[in-house]
Amino acid sequence: MTTKDTHRRRQPHDSAIVLRPWQDESDLEAIASVTNACMAADGIDIVRNAEEVRIRLERTPHFDPSKDTVLAEADGRLVAYADASWSDENAGGRIYRADMYVLPEYRTTGLPVRLLNSVVHRLESIAATHREVHPKFLQILLGESEDILRAVVLARGFKPTRTFYRMVRSDLKNIPDHLLPPGLELRKVEPEHHRAIYAAMKEAFLDHWGTRPVSEDDYQLWNSYPKANPDLWQVAWAQDEVAGMVLNFIDEDENRRYDRARGYTEDICVRRPWRQKGLAKALIAHSLKILAQAGMTEAALGVDSDNENGALDLYLGLGYETRWKFFAYRKALPQSA
Numbered sequence: 001m002t003t004k005d006t007h008r009r010r011q012p013h014d015s016a017i018v019l020r021p022w023q024d025e026s027d028l029e030a031i032a033s034v035t036n037a038c039m040a041a042d043g044i045d046i047v048r049n050a051e052e053v054r055i056r057l058e059r060t061p062h063f064d065p066s067k068d069t070v071l072a073e074a075d076g077r078l079v080a081y082a083d084a085s086w087s088d089e090n091a092g093g094r095i096y097r098a099d100m101y102v103l104p105e106y107r108t109t110g111l112p113v114r115l116l117n118s119v120v121h122r123l124e125s126i127a128a129t130h131r132e133v134h135p136k137f138l139q140i141l142l143g144e145s146e147d148i149l150r151a152v153v154l155a156r157g158f159k160p161t162r163t164f165y166r167m168v169r170s171d172l173k174n175i176p177d178h179l180l181p182p183g184l185e186l187r188k189v190e191p192e193h194h195r196a197i198y199a200a201m202k203e204a205f206l207d208h209w210g211t212r213p214v215s216e217d218d219y220q221l222w223n224s225y226p227k228a229n230p231d232l233w234q235v236a237w238a239q240d241e242v243a244g245m246v247l248n249f250i251d252e253d254e255n256r257r258y259d260r261a262r263g264y265t266e267d268i269c270v271r272r273p274w275r276q277k278g279l280a281k282a283l284i285a286h287s288l289k290i291l292a293q294a295g296m297t298e299a300a301l302g303v304d305s306d307n308e309n310g311a312l313d314l315y316l317g318l319g320y321e322t323r324w325k326f327f328a329y330r331k332a333l334p335q336s337a
Helices: 003-010 025-041 050-059 111-128 147-155 191-204 216-223 252-258 279-293 311-317
Strands: 017-020 069-074 077-088 094-102 136-143 159-169 234-238 241-246 262-264 298-304 321-332
Touching: 017 111, 025 050, 025 069, 025 077, 025 094, 050 216, 069 111, 077 111, 094 111, 111 136, 111 147, 136 147, 147 321, 191 216, 191 241, 234 279, 241 279, 252 262, 279 298, 279 311, 298 311
Parallel strands: 094 136, 262 298
Antiparallel strands: 017 069, 069 077, 077 094, 136 321, 159 298, 159 321, 234 241
16 A cells, blocks of 8 residues: 555545534633644644633624534544634724634645635624625634635635734843833733723724724623733823833743743733824833743734834834734625615
């Protein structure tokens, strides 16, 4: 028997794969495991745990896990996961999001097409009930190495729309000193500050691509993020107003899995009255020092490569380098009659 014949016999059979919805919390660990295995295979060193999956399933607005998830099993083992959700955009219109993870050994079967068809059908059915909303777009996010899944998405009529970078500052040495602008101060974050911080962040991101409007459901989802560490947040205040922030955190699960000491400098934003004054640069520099004091040796963040406020150049100037690219693919949905 040739090596080619052996390989062909070992390929999973699509007919043995069963699709079903999420059942209960017994699925959480398996969903996290599939997600992490897919990201690791695609060179993305991010880790999701069962608690994050649970919060996403329970608290994502406009999302019913019993109807909006698709799990694929082969011989009783989870081999793929997808879900469907929707939200409005600040720029207008409504986005119907598909998330999809397929283990590498199943990407060459018919499973990716079946999975995408299932979740897109669900999203199209939901969108058909939203007759008053225009425009409407299907959307899916894929990493740069997910070539097989990308081919499936493109064949379904999706178009590349936006590029995002994952950036890393590979050391926390020689961090520049950048002072806060006059009249601003950093304060210890208390629980009673959370709503003001959330509101300021949403206002600062008002003109960013793909951002959602303020809502109580969105706030509750944001405020329940299990890896948030307010003790590390750097929030600048102008008397009783939030001027800008960097919401730093450390993901211990990731650091153990990848044997590293990385912290994240995320949700970097400055409200309009305090822009062009060096506040973002000062907050990031201070954040890098805080992470170094916490024992971290590198820092990471995500950025929209087309950010209109020059974020990419700012991060490059502070020593971050691009490690991975992600692409948002969209497909316009027909207007409802």
